[in-house]
Amino acid sequence: ESYHWRGLPEVCSMSDRERELCDSSHGPHKVEEACEMYCRAANMFKMAKNWSAAGAAFCKAARIHSQLQNKHDCATSFIDAGNAYKKIDPNEAIKCLNAAIDIYTDMGRFTIAAKHHINIAEIYEAELVDIEKAIAHYEQAADYYKGEESNSSANKCLLKVGAYSAQLEQYAKAIEIYEQVGSNTMDNPLLKYSAKEYFFKASLCHFIVDELNAKIAVEKYEEMFPAFSDSRECKLLKKLLEAHEEQNCEAFTEAVKEFDSISRLDQWHTTLLLRIKKTIQGDEGDLK
Structure with missing residues (x-):
């Protein structure tokens, strides 16, 4: 039974002549030969950097593999098509990668499916900005990795979700993720050093929502993970909470500058800290 591919590029559909050529009545060898010809053509188009033609040829090879019940080869051809389309048309690349994902999930290959969900996510990040x-x-991807007990890979995906959720002001979702990943890593000797960073990020999200929320959260994280108390991140949070309570904008800025002089704050941290600072008497200045 062949797949019904959703939303694939129109150019990937077969002509009547191509269907006739690939009809099983011509024998499996003829069909396989047609498939090999499409793959060779696709690779030649790749060499010529004709990415649209390469993508279309790989798609047609994928359809023949589907007729031959070669699921793995079918998925591989769709991935090749997606990689070609990625050079010129991100939307068509996503359609091909989704077609491959459908096959991999049907085969129970969830780790590979997760990898290609990440590829699609990266296209939405970099190319389509969605x-x-x-x-x-x-x-x-995180759900599939968790199902396969690939917790480290799942956490990497969740951290991307947490970072973007905070940027989109979906703070409750970001907090849940950072607390979950922090709890997962704090008991792992190789990863526990990172736990303080996740609890720090969760605290900043709490802080934007409500100062009291942040105080309660910091106390909870110190109790859960005693090493957090001695971290520079925790000490910064306490200084910021104090400055915020006193509505002391200068003290808030000074605490951030002192921390940043030793441990550079990235754009994500800076954005959230600015949002917190603006709640101090409506301040709209910078942090440094």
Whole structure:
């Protein structure tokens, strides 16, 4: 039974002549030969950097593999098509990668499916700038990795979701993710050093929502993970909470500058800290 591919490029559909050539009445060898010809043509198009033609040829090879019940080869051809289309048309690349994902999930190859959900998420991030859709694919990848007990890979995807959720002001979702990943890593000797960073990020998200929320969260994280108390991140949070309570914008800025002089704050941290600072008497200045 062949697959019904959703939303694939129109150019990937077969002509009547191509269907006739690939009809099983011509014998499996003829069909396989047609498939090999499409693959050779696709690779020649790749060498010529004709990415659209390469993608179309790989798609047609995929359809023949589907007729021959070669599921793995079918998925591989769709991946090759997606990689070609990625050079010129990200939307068509996504359609091909989704077609491959359908096959891999049907085969129970969830780790490979997760990898290609990440590829789609990266296209939405870099090419199409649709963060909501990127989040959805990172979440799906994380679910598949968790199901396969690949917890480290799942956590990497969840952290991407957490970072974007905070940027989109979906703080409750970001907090849940950072607390979950922090809890998962704090008991792992190789990963526990990272736990303080995740609890720090969760605390910043709490802080934006409500100062009292942040105080309660910091106390909870110190109790859960005593090493957090001695971290520079925890000490910074306490200084920021104090400055915020006193509505002391200068003290807030000074605490951030002191921390940043030793441990550089990236754009994500800076964005959230600015959002917190703006709640101090409506301040709209910078942090440094």
